[in-house]
Amino acid sequence: MKFRNFKLVGYVVYGRGSFEQLDEILNPHRKAGQPMVFLVDHYFEGKSLPNRIPLRDNDIILYVDVTTEPKTIYVDELASRLKQEFGSISGVIGIGGGSTMDLAKAVSLMMNNPGSSADYQGWDLVKVPGVYKVGIPTLSGTGAEVSRTTVLTGPTKKLGMNSDFTPFDQIVLDPELTKDAPANQRFYTGMDCYIHCIESLEGTFLNEFSKSYGEKALELCRKVFVEKAMWDEESDDQLMMASYAGGMSIAYSQVGVAHAVSYGLSYLLGTKHGIGNCIVMNHLEEFYPAGVKEFKYMVEKNKIDIPAGICSGLNDDQFNKMIDVSMGMKPLWENALGKDWEKQMTRDRLRALYEKL
Ligand code: NAD
Ligand code: ZN
Numbered sequence: 001m002k003f004r005n006f007k008l009v010g011y012v013v014y015g016r017g018s019f020e021q022l023d024e025i026l027n028p029h030r031k032a033g034q035p036m037v038f039l040v041d042h043y044f045e046g047k048s049l050p051n052r053i054p055l056r057d058n059d060i061i062l063y064v065d066v067t068t069e070p071k072t073i074y075v076d077e078l079a080s081r082l083k084q085e086f087g088s089i090s091g092v093i094g095i096g097g098g099s100t101m102d103l104a105k106a107v108s109l110m111m112n113n114p115g116s117s118a119d120y121q122g123w124d125l126v127k128v129p130g131v132y133k134v135g136i137p138t139l140s141g142t143g144a145e146v147s148r149t150t151v152l153t154g155p156t157k158k159l160g161m162n163s164d165f166t167p168f169d170q171i172v173l174d175p176e177l178t179k180d181a182p183a184n185q186r187f188y189t190g191m192d193c194y195i196h197c198i199e200s201l202e203g204t205f206l207n208e209f210s211k212s213y214g215e216k217a218l219e220l221c222r223k224v225f226v227e228k229a230m231w232d233e234e235s236d237d238q239l240m241m242a243s244y245a246g247g248m249s250i251a252y253s254q255v256g257v258a259h260a261v262s263y264g265l266s267y268l269l270g271t272k273h274g275i276g277n278c279i280v281m282n283h284l285e286e287f288y289p290a291g292v293k294e295f296k297y298m299v300e301k302n303k304i305d306i307p308a309g310i311c312s313g314l315n316d317d318q319f320n321k322m323i324d325v326s327m328g329m330k331p332l333w334e335n336a337l338g339k340d341w342e343k344q345m346t347r348d349r350l351r352a353l354y355e356k357l
Contacts, residue, residue: 006251007164009135009146014173016237019136023054025170026091029132034090035059037082039104041066041096041138049095049138049177058086066099068270072118072154075103079110079117091132091169095177097189098142098151098273101135105150105166108133117161118154126163135168138177140239141189141274143196143247145171151273158267158325173244175236183231187304188274190239191295193246194221195277198291199256200249203335207252214249217242225298256336257287260329261353264322269310278306283356287336311357323350 013021026036035058042063044050050061062078082089089111094104108130110117120126135145144150148167149160160166178186197218200210220242224235262276271279278299285292299306311319327333327350333341 004252007148007167009167009171010169012171012173014241016174016176016233018172019052019174019177022093022134022136022172023056025172026054026093026134029091029169030056031088031090033058034088035086036090036093037062037107038093038095039064039078039100039107041100044095044138047180053095064096064100064103066096066103069099069266069272070103070106070150070152072116072121072152075106075110075117075152078103078107082107082111089131091134092130093134093136095136095138097137097139098144098192101137101142101144101168102150102152102160104133104135105130105144105168106152106161109150109161109163109165117152118156120161120163121152121154121157121159123162124164126161126165129165132170133168134170134172136172136174136177137240137243139181139185139189140175140178140236140243141191141193141246143193143243143250145173146244146247147251153267157328158263173240175233175240178236178240179233183302184304185274186231186239187225187298187302188272188278190221190225190242191278191281191298192274193217193239193243194225194295194298195258195281195291196246196250196255197221198288198295199258199336200246200253202288202291203253203256204338205253205335210249210251210253212249213245214253217244217246217249220245222294225302226294229298229301254331254335256332257284260326260332260336261350261357263329264324264326264354265310265357267325268314268318268322271310275307278304279308279310279357282306282308283353308357311354314354319351319354322354323347326350
């Protein structure tokens with residue numbers, strides 16, 4: 001038995017208003033003549049948050065378009081633009097949801113690694129550390145702030161740059177930054193965390209490390225979406241910690257059926273991660289009976305719409321493409337169903353599941 005020895009985030013600051021400490025945090029990492037580059041979710045353009053970014057010298061803010069989830073070509077374009085303009089940079093700070101944080105991690109790595117980010121989609125392909133990188137979430141749930149991957153859609157696959165060089169050097173967890181998230185988005189991203197917990201806790205890879213974090217994250221999700229089901233400061237504080245703990249739980253286990261199926265939707269139809277997981281979770285009674293029951297209760301109590309019928313009208317080729325992508329997520333299926341998962345999850349069974357969505 002070989003145990004995973006995983007790299008964690010370097011520094012963590014948590015607290016309402018901790019964003020104000022950013023200048024002090026960044027200063028020791030500044031290199032003469034090289035800017036700090038703030039990659040900011042385009043939602044914040046024209047809002048008040050950018051005025052609070054501690055710009056110095058030749059620092060810049062780049063608003064990133066997260067209408068679609070991050071693509072390798074977008075990462076390559078951002079990194080080559082920065083290399084051309086500045087040569088080197090002091091660091092990258094990603095301020096936004098999971099998409100923006102993933103872009104920041106990937107751009108940091110591509111500042112120092114040759115070729116295209118598509119060359120590094122996989123496990124442990126990155127060989128050189130990136131530039132200093134900071135993650136500042138403005139949505140809670142993905143766990144991208146703590147994970148060792150950055151999920152990218154490339155020319156041939158949707159897969160992360162999963163490596164020891166991928167975790168952030170610093171994260172700033174300030175729940176105040178999530179206060180304006182629309183109710184639906186807050187729920188979809190929050191459910192990503194809930195689903196991480198169910199998949200981790202019900203999975204075959206579970207150990208006490210994952211369980212400890214998964215149970216805590218689940219408890220916090222329940223406080224937010226079952227007990228309260230309304231927005232307030234305390235629930236934003238709780239959801240940010242749920243996201244962190246949920247991410248720590250899957251760091252040592254794996255996600256499961258909802259993610260494996262949702263990856264197919266995302267590859268073919270561009271369905272976004274949070275909502276895609278919710279669409280799938282709605283139909284997973286046979287795999288996670290108690291979790292799905294509670295999920296449905298939360299959907300109702302929080303008055304959220306989960307789209308239905310998104311696969312109606314697809315042809316055989318399209319179903320096969322989704323099945324190929326999903327079946328490729330081997331560790332996820334193994335975690336969910338055990339070593340003999342291929343006997344249990346046949347292409348026909350998966351097709352029947354996609355047809356329900
Ligand atoms: P997101 O980053 O895709 O953003 C969703 C929407 O919310 C966007 O329109 C964005 O502009 C908006 N938004 C962000 N913050 C806001 C705020 N405070 N107020 C109002 N609007 C705001 O959403 P997400 O669910 O956080 O992230 C999903 C992404 O994360 C996917 O690309 C997925 O692949 C990735 N992901 C990564 C990991 C990882 O470990 N690296 C894990 C899970 C998911
Ligand atoms: Zn997820």
